[in-house]
Amino acid sequence: xxxxxxxxxxxxxxxxxxxxxxxxxxxxxxxxxxxxxxxxxxxxxxxxxxxxxxxxxxxxxxxxxxxxxxxxxxxxxxxxxxxxxxxxxxxxxxxxxxxxxxxxxxxxxxxxxxxxxxxxxxxxxxxxxxxxxxxxxxxxxxxxxxxxxxxxxxxxxxxxxxxxxxxxxxxxxxxxxxxxxxxxxxxxxxxxxxxxxxxxxxxxxxxxxxxxxxxxxxxxxxxxxxxxxxxxxxxxxxxxxxxxxxxxxxxxxxxxxxxxxxxxxxxxxxxxxxxxxxxxxxxxxxxxxxxxxxxxxxxxxxxxxxxxxxxxxxxxxxxxxxxxxxxxxxxxxxxxxxxxxxxxxxxxxxxxxxxxxxxxxxxxxxxxxxxxxxxxxxxxxxxxxxxxxxxxxxxxxxxxxxxxxxxxxxxxxxxxxxxxxxxxxxxxxxxxxxxxxxxxxxxxxxxxxxxxxxxxxxxxxxxxxxxxxxxxxxxxxxxxx
Amino acid sequence: xxxxxxxxxxxxxxxxxxxxxxxxxxxxxxxxxxxxxxxxxxxxxxxxxxxxxxxxxxxxxxxxxxxxxxxxxxxxxxxxxxxxxxxxxxxxxx
Numbered sequence: 001x002x003x004x005x006x007x008x009x010x011x012x013x014x015x016x017x018x019x020x021x022x023x024x025x026x027x028x029x030x031x032x033x034x035x036x037x038x039x040x041x042x043x044x045x046x047x048x049x050x051x052x053x054x055x056x057x058x059x060x061x062x063x064x065x066x067x068x069x070x071x072x073x074x075x076x077x078x079x080x081x082x083x084x085x086x087x088x089x090x091x092x093x094x095x096x097x098x099x100x101x102x103x104x105x106x107x108x109x110x111x112x113x114x115x116x117x118x119x120x121x122x123x124x125x126x127x128x129x130x131x132x133x134x135x136x137x138x139x140x141x142x143x144x145x146x147x148x149x150x151x152x153x154x155x156x157x158x159x160x161x162x163x164x165x166x167x168x169x170x171x172x173x174x175x176x177x178x179x180x181x182x183x184x185x186x187x188x189x190x191x192x193x194x195x196x197x198x199x200x201x202x203x204x205x206x207x208x209x210x211x212x213x214x215x216x217x218x219x220x221x222x223x224x225x226x227x228x229x230x231x232x233x234x235x236x237x238x239x240x241x242x243x244x245x246x247x248x249x250x251x252x253x254x255x256x257x258x259x260x261x262x263x264x265x266x267x268x269x270x271x272x273x274x275x276x277x278x279x280x281x282x283x284x285x286x287x288x289x290x291x292x293x294x295x296x297x298x299x300x301x302x303x304x305x306x307x308x309x310x311x312x313x314x315x316x317x318x319x320x321x322x323x324x325x326x327x328x329x330x331x332x333x334x335x336x337x338x339x340x341x342x343x344x345x346x347x348x349x350x351x352x353x354x355x356x357x358x359x360x361x362x363x364x365x366x367x368x369x370x371x372x373x374x375x376x377x378x379x380x381x382x383x384x385x386x387x388x389x390x391x392x393x394x395x396x397x398x399x400x401x402x403x404x405x406x407x408x409x410x411x412x413x414x415x416x417x418x419x420x421x422x423x424x425x426x427x428x429x430x431x432x433x434x435x436x437x438x439x440x441x442x443x444x445x446x447x448x449x450x451x452x453x454x455x456x457x458x459x460x461x462x463x464x465x466x467x468x469x470x471x472x473x474x475x476x477x478x479x480x481x
Numbered sequence: 482x483x484x485x486x487x488x489x490x491x492x493x494x495x496x497x498x499x500x501x502x503x504x505x506x507x508x509x510x511x512x513x514x515x516x517x518x519x520x521x522x523x524x525x526x527x528x529x530x531x532x533x534x535x536x537x538x539x540x541x542x543x544x545x546x547x548x549x550x551x552x553x554x555x556x557x558x559x560x561x562x563x564x565x566x567x568x569x570x571x572x573x574x575x
Contacts (some may be wrong), residue, residue, distance in 0.1 A: 102530020231541035322559035336498035371531030
């Protein structure tokens, strides 16, 4: 059996028993990549030689010793490009490692490959990449989701054992659902954002894409912790995230939010999620109906707050210090043309919206008001978590859609994030795990189950996810590519 | 409120040299988004404090001591134009 089919836990066993070596694992990936990348287009670049050199010296006794991990092209890895899916950073090479990368290296992992993404993490399909879209391994005519579509696709296609992505409004969980892998967004402040190119500073978190829940626990342990270089990271102790895996679900209470089970969800998604919920009951969990009344406002609040923060964060891309620069003209013309030529349409749309809602005369009506509704959204979750350990619901209203289906209708694209967005606004943790398939035109498309956990209770969340995973075979299904 | 949404003016604030076609397209697309967002006007936020960040941490300080970071060479390494340890840009002050 090819090494590329293994989870990290399985690979680790083989590496430590010397059945396989880190260079062999890397080479197996590179062969697989050569075979399927022409279809998937999940990677924007990879430095095989650098990774091979690290593989040869790898210490397999470290927690992730010798394990290659693919990195979304928005996280700085020293010596490598960090395009953010944009032309405005043409030529940029990182001069430092993001904190998560330094932590991965300390754990023995090998950053390998830069994953495609929606430009500056803005999008839900990876169609907004300036370098072409990535393809869903289950049906390449369909999107892998976004913005971390490349990361999800390469894991689902076994072109990577795991990948890092970032999640601002669902950009890890949604692609994980559409591609049939595990995606975890940690609690805001759990993982350092230092070295992550910022989209919305109060919402962004880095998290793992993996084949199994156990692997997600391993990766979360490797990257978590307070970082003096990120003043929004918290001094919460980092437990052993695998410590509760295997415990049964007696006494566990799961909340079904009535606002997340509405008409308009694809019937096959609804059926798969409800079947999973019944499975949870048979495993001993108690299912309770909860209400998150502010749900209808989540998308509106998000598209004010996230775009406002993005308009500030993207002001630095001006042609002065890095990346592309438009020629000629005075300084204002340089700024205006550099940004016009360098940014794609979705980025420009969001900068315009964000600038508007922060502008004089509109700040109170839009941004300040959105922040107040954000408090109400957060309170919804706090109240629900008084009654349940985690919230259970679909990750997306539909399975993977065809490329080109939404790209002309920004609002339709935004509304697809409806189930993932509130979790970022509330700042708590969430994950998507596979729970079955929908069938369309004879093609099987993965369906994702979302679990939203209490802040900093990722160990509990992983326990709950793991119990379901181990009682089904979804995680063993491989995309037909 | 959304009829005062002037894309051309906002683009100027955001230093984006949008084309006329883009301005027209965004005016329409973002107009739709703003209509959706107007619903927030109906929420009762009278007694509600704004949430800027999920975690209420304040005053994260460190000792006011210098430490090593990028050398000037590293800081300039990605510069489109540089000389004498400086980023070169078009004239700023007339």
